[in-house]
Amino acid sequence: MTGAESSAAAGALRREQRVRIARALLLTLPLFVFLLFTFLVPIGALLLRAVENPEVARALPATVRALAGWREDAPVPDAAYAALARDLGALRDTADAGLLARRLNGEWPGARSLVMGTFRKREALAGLEAAAAKAALVDGDPRWAQPEPWAVIARNGSRWTPDYLLAAVDLRRTSQGIERVPDDQAVFVRLLLRTLGIGATVTVLCLVFAYPLAWWLSTLSARTANRLLILVLVPFWTSILVRVAAWIVLLQSEGLVNRALAGMGWIDRPLELLFNRTGVVIAMTHILLPFMILPLYSVMRSIPRDYQRAAVSLGSHPLGAFVRVVVPQTLPGVTAGVLLVFILAIGYYVTPALLGGPADQMLSYSVAQYANVELNWGMACALGAVLLAATLVLYGVYRRFASGEGLAAA
Amino acid sequence: MSRSHALATLLAAAVLSAAPMADAQTTLTIVNFGGANGNAQKKAFYEPFEKSANARIVPVEYNGEQAKVKVMVEARRVTWDVVETESPDVDRGCDEGLFEPLDWSRIGSKADFLPAAVHECGVGIFVWSTVIAYNGDRVKDAPKHWADFWDVRKWPGKRALRKGARYNLEFALMADGVKPADVYKVLATPEGAERAFRKLAELKPHIQWWEAGAQPPQFLVAGDVVMASAYNGRIDAAQREGRNLRIAWGGNVYDVEFWTVPKGTPNRDLAMRFVAFASDPARQAEYAKAISYGPTNTKALAKLDAKVLANLPSSPANAKEGLRFDIRFWADQGEALEKRFASWAAQ
Numbered sequence: 001m002t003g004a005e006s007s008a009a010a011g012a013l014r015r016e017q018r019v020r021i022a023r024a025l026l027l028t029l030p031l032f033v034f035l036l037f038t039f040l041v042p043i044g045a046l047l048l049r050a051v052e053n054p055e056v057a058r059a060l061p062a063t064v065r066a067l068a069g070w071r072e073d074a075p076v077p078d079a080a081y082a083a084l085a086r087d088l089g090a091l092r093d094t095a096d097a098g099l100l101a102r103r104l105n106g107e108w109p110g111a112r113s114l115v116m117g118t119f120r121k122r123e124a125l126a127g128l129e130a131a132a133a134k135a136a137l138v139d140g141d142p143r144w145a146q147p148e149p150w151a152v153i154a155r156n157g158s159r160w161t162p163d164y165l166l167a168a169v170d171l172r173r174t175s176q177g178i179e180r181v182p183d184d185q186a187v188f189v190r191l192l193l194r195t196l197g198i199g200a201t202v203t204v205l206c207l208v209f210a211y212p213l214a215w216w217l218s219t220l221s222a223r224t225a226n227r228l229l230i231l232v233l234v235p236f237w238t239s240i241l242v243r244v245a246a247w248i249v250l251l252q253s254e255g256l257v258n259r260a261l262a263g264m265g266w267i268d269r270p271l272e273l274l275f276n277r278t279g280v281v282i283a284m285t286h287i288l289l290p291f292m293i294l295p296l297y298s299v300m301r302s303i304p305r306d307y308q309r310a311a312v313s314l315g316s317h318p319l320g321a322f323v324r325v326v327v328p329q330t331l332p333g334v335t336a337g338v339l340l341v342f343i344l345a346i347g348y349y350v351t352p353a354l355l356g357g358p359a360d361q362m363l364s365y366s367v368a369q370y371a372n373v374e375l376n377w378g379m380a381c382a383l384g385a386v387l388l389a390a391t392l393v394l395y396g397v398y399r400r401f402a403s404g405e406g407l408a409a410a
Numbered sequence: 411m412s413r414s415h416a417l418a419t420l421l422a423a424a425v426l427s428a429a430p431m432a433d434a435q436t437t438l439t440i441v442n443f444g445g446a447n448g449n450a451q452k453k454a455f456y457e458p459f460e461k462s463a464n465a466r467i468v469p470v471e472y473n474g475e476q477a478k479v480k481v482m483v484e485a486r487r488v489t490w491d492v493v494e495t496e497s498p499d500v501d502r503g504c505d506e507g508l509f510e511p512l513d514w515s516r517i518g519s520k521a522d523f524l525p526a527a528v529h530e531c532g533v534g535i536f537v538w539s540t541v542i543a544y545n546g547d548r549v550k551d552a553p554k555h556w557a558d559f560w561d562v563r564k565w566p567g568k569r570a571l572r573k574g575a576r577y578n579l580e581f582a583l584m585a586d587g588v589k590p591a592d593v594y595k596v597l598a599t600p601e602g603a604e605r606a607f608r609k610l611a612e613l614k615p616h617i618q619w620w621e622a623g624a625q626p627p628q629f630l631v632a633g634d635v636v637m638a639s640a641y642n643g644r645i646d647a648a649q650r651e652g653r654n655l656r657i658a659w660g661g662n663v664y665d666v667e668f669w670t671v672p673k674g675t676p677n678r679d680l681a682m683r684f685v686a687f688a689s690d691p692a693r694q695a696e697y698a699k700a701i702s703y704g705p706t707n708t709k710a711l712a713k714l715d716a717k718v719l720a721n722l723p724s725s726p727a728n729a730k731e732g733l734r735f736d737i738r739f740w741a742d743q744g745e746a747l748e749k750r751f752a753s754w755a756a757q
Contacts (some may be wrong), residue, residue: 095507102506109746113738116505184607185746187753194756253634275618353621358573358755366752372475374745375502 299333
């Protein structure tokens, strides 16, 4: 083969390969677009919302400029009063003032009525200069004489803020720097730890219950196993609310469980199984169990029984053979099940809200509260981002740990 | 703006896909809180309006989440025409441009309505109240006031309170001897808030928290708790089912529920006609007969007999015992107090 021929052949091969790659990419394109719009864009939007801070910059540009360089222990410059009067007068409609009021109120309770009250009387402020503007503003609401509202405006003059993310881990910015919020306002770190704790407990319990069950199912004939799997799947297809309501009926102080225990004479007074951690963990374990059973079962089904028999025939104790030969082969199923259950568990909030007490609420409850009730989407997104970050870190640690296990076993 | 717009559009698509497609000419989508209240609205407001205005009403149930309204308004694809809205959300939503200002000249004279029921963006549908409820079969010695609710010696057993700061801080101060008229003055000071949380902490080991309005009557019937804070309409509904639940009106905190019209609805005119129709004294009296929530139109009170009046929060006798929920106070302090409550409750 001459050099020219071989290079022509190589060129043809490369072209052929490029076409194949392009075709493959084209085939995955719908999946990529799907992922982009259902996964990456929402998560990106969530992260952006967690740091976006447009309200003050948009509504009070002149005031922010007038406050540049002002230190919170110095008197508020008169120019800032005049600028505020001008900015409020220039707002096009109430909604702009409303959003500003909401933003400031989140930082300094009371700012809502201060801003809206002043906004409603903005005509009286038109055209006032420095000292006159100050007199009119303070006369309208004496709180304008305090430094706090000005400090909040000055701190939020930029379009981006770390405040939501800081608040999501119980920190805050002050003029002295970043500090922990006072104890009576600290809540999210505790919620996050509790969320991870409940998630871990439920995951371990699911594994403990699902492992023997999945193993037993995998030893049965396919026909019988499929029939029994339906029993696993029926609750899986039932609405979560229905299952939660069923647990309330079972667990309440005059419920089935307590009456049965009392009837057998095991207890004198009803056990408290509801509106505490016990109820939450029982119900969540039940709800999430199928997510552990199914991956375990599918992996166990594919493990040849000969290996264990071979180990036993070579003199291993049956239990030892199971632990050293079978268990390592089920690890991919364990990994998948544990990840599925844990990640689903830390997102729960309906079950803890209905079956738990206030000491059993999880982080998603606060996310829902801020998103749906307070309409503070910055805070909701920041809490979501914290939960996402914690999950990713744990996932990384777990992958390391799990793959190390797998290698050691091999 | 465009980015948040895109996000809003995306969220709206999710919301809208669940909403029924409506024929813009003759169909009005009205959102209510469901349950016994929704049924009473259907009877007193929706069915008569369908006849008189030749329109079709599609009722939708929700749980008060204003997030959906915000998403629709921001995405400019409004499919809800009239929404039953809680008072703090009316005030806040009005400030933030979520609702259309109402044309009061079409609704009637503001003087005919309770002052609390008149708002730039809303008109009161009914007055409801959070009261002390107990099971008449189990509690012989009737509690009268929040001080009794806190008295765990005389009435041993668990108490059910709504999980959250709202109302509970007011109850705690009243139990601590603060007169209803002074409650919000005291609560506005840091010492007053501290005092309310301290009083609440006294009762903490005896509290079973509730989340949904249907829970307190269930707890009381099952005997899980000896007393509960409850929405008076839910207790009334349980009484109509033959349960012997009772109400103590002392220190009840009453509030108004509003009609609002989301900004930018294509059916604005018909929506306004519906709001005016439902605010008529005759319609409101009809509603109060179906569920014991009080009319906001004072002319409707005259159409009701003494037996119905005795169960209404807006009847003069019951209102005298009560405290009007202060929207402005909670709009300012709500987020901070709810966060403090969450922190306190979780410990």
